[in-house]
Amino acid sequence: MKPRRRILAATTALLAAVPLAIAAMSANASIPPPAAGWTQVWGDDFNGPNGSLPSSSNWIFDLGHAYPGGPANWGTGEIQNYTNSTQNIKLDGSGNLRITALKDGAGNWTSSRIETQRSNFKPAPGGKLAIEGRIQMPNVTGQAALGYWPAFWALGSPFRGNYWNWPGIGEFDIMENVNGINSVWGVLHCDVAPGGACGEFTGIGNSRACPGASCQSAFHTYRFEWDDAAKTFTWFVDGQQFHQVTQARVGTTVWNQMTSHAGYFVLLNLAIGGAFPDALNPGQPTPVAATQSGHSLVVDYVAVYSAGGGPTTPPTTTTTTTTPPGGGGSAYSELQAESAAERSGGSVGVGDGGSAVNQIGNGGYLKYSRVDFGSGPARQFYARVASGASGGVSGLVEVRLDSRTASPVGTFAVGNTGGWDAWRTIPANISNISGVHDVYVTFTSGQPAPYVSVNWVKFGT
The missing domain is CATH 2.60.120.260 (Galactose-binding domain-like)
Incomplete structure (x- = not known):
């Protein structure tokens, strides 16, 4: 769900599926306690009455085909219209958020996209930040899945109100998937486009099949960790690391550009069509006539955790220097x-x-x-x-x-x-x-x- 078009053809070698007939796991209906050394700083377990919308104190709805004044079709070529209708987005009463893509009789698609109210998620100096979600991708595969593009990701806060400063503000794709393939992609976008340190519009990415049950048939836990001390970004699925990018790879200047602003906001959405699903269905733009309406991205919880690091406010100083006239x-x-x-x-x-x-x-x-x-x-x-x-x-x-x-x-x-x-x-x-x-x-x-x-x-x- 990039603010610019990108193609991930280079990752097609990583698409091997693991077809296993394992029953889908049920939702937790609550956020699990953090691991030792970590503290939860924000979260939503999506508990609430069936048919209700997610909390407006936690989430902002993105509507239509673009941000006001931003790139058309969200900069990606996706075709759906985002709404806040409970036909497209709702709590299911069992502790899940469901985002559903629908096609009407005229062939028009609708779906939903939300982003956190908070846009300042970042680690304390020398500490760590983790963004985690337990998610089941739309349970559809083959021709019926062509064009489905679910995502769980984060954008740098300076993007809000600008919409043209991507990818310099940074983007972490924690979980992406297209076309019902049994694979999760983790991708970093940064610097400039085209080209730059992240090789845009593709980004620095990797993918793997979901452990055990397929990505589509079961819930899996997707996690992104930002370690300020080690200067690393790391991606996990069900606790298994599958991707990492270091400061050394992109350079100090680019790293600082991504990490020195106020922080990030988190997004969930289900797109239809666009550059990524098209790239993995060469010769035929998505969606296709066989693409089925009515499948859902199901989210059990989203949580943000922190660990270690120094204070987020200035340390106490013992200096007795006063500010002289003129501000020096x-x-x-x-x-x-x-x-x-x-x-x-x-x-x-x-x-x-x-x-x-x-x-x-x-x-x-x-x-x-x-x-x-x-x-x-x-x-x-x-x-x-x-x-x-x-x-x-x-x-x-x-x-x-x-x-x-x-x-x-x-x-x-x-x-x-x-x-x-x-x-x-x-x-x-x-x-x-x-x-x-x-x-x-x-x-x-x-x-x-x-x-x-x-x-x-x-x-x-």
């Missing part, structure tokens, strides 16, 4: 937004326990003169921010040194945090910085509307 001083003390030497955009008002620069939009900036990083090196940037921006409005908070037009040394994305007084401390990785610099905090967005208030910024080693 120690990089490791809180540089108050309202004390910046120069400011463009926003307005000074009430902040988090004091004052802040509120409702900054595209093109705004804060300048702090002669900020002292010492021998450093500083590797972290933190900002205390809040946003009451309307849906779809978001943007970047960027750090630049010595010039407002210099390339950013650190960036994170921010959207609605729950209100203009809902303050959060968001971290970003930066290159090793030392010495004395003029620091510019710049604000870039694809929309004219304000999207962020800033209370203070700070650096850490």
Whole structure:
């Protein structure tokens, strides 16, 4: 389900099926407890009355054939119209979410796609993050399955409200499948398209048959782990590793581009047709006349876990350095937004326990003169921010040194945090910085509307 067309013909050698006549397992109807050392940070077990929609506090419905202003047909060539009708998406009353693809009498297909409200899933510095789901793919194979494209995946938060910055913001395909093949694909998308470090539009992928029962006939657990200390992304099915990508493979710059923003949101969808199923059915676009309507992607639960790592807020500092007039001083003390030497955009008002620069939009900036990083090196940037921006409005908070037009040394994305007084401390990785610099905090967005208030910024080693 990529924001660009891709072909995975290179993976066709990995399509060997394992036909086993094993009865489908039943749903758990609850999220299992995390493994030792892990903590659940978010989850949905899809328990609820039969015929009800999934929780709107957890999920956003993607509707139609594209994001507003985004690529047509979701950038993939898929043909279905996404709806929030209970004909296409509902809880089944037995602890499952069912997303069902339907064809009407005129040959038009409908289905559903949802994404998490939260878009900040990432590991703590030096820690791990896992995204896991227990899922049964649509139970259809052969000609009747041609064009079915279920997916469980994650996109980088800066994609929200932009829709044209793929694949640089990163994409983790935790589980993909097409055409009823007994195989799960795990894929990383990154950098630029076409080409780039991830070889777009294909991405860096691998696949394998589901262990034991086929992917279509039974539930399997699909898991993606991001290890910030080891600098690895790893894919599992039923606890068995089948794919891994390291920072060394894509390069530090590309890795940082994917991992230094605010985090990721998780998606579930069932597409019909498009580049991927077409690529594995050469010579005949999908769906075909024999493709059957009415099969469902069935999801028992989705959960996000964390393990290890340091704090997600800046460490306590013992420095007694105060912020002098003009905004300079120690990089490791809180540089108050309202004390910046120069400011463009926003307005000074009430902040988090004091004052802040509120409702900054595209093109705004804060300048702090002669900020002292010492021998450093500083590797972290933190900002205390809040946003009451309307849906779809978001943007970047960027750090630049010595010039407002210099390339950013650190960036994170921010959207609605729950209100203009809902303050959060968001971290970003930066290159090793030392010495004395003029620091510019710049604000870039694809929309004219304000999207962020800033209370203070700070650096850490």
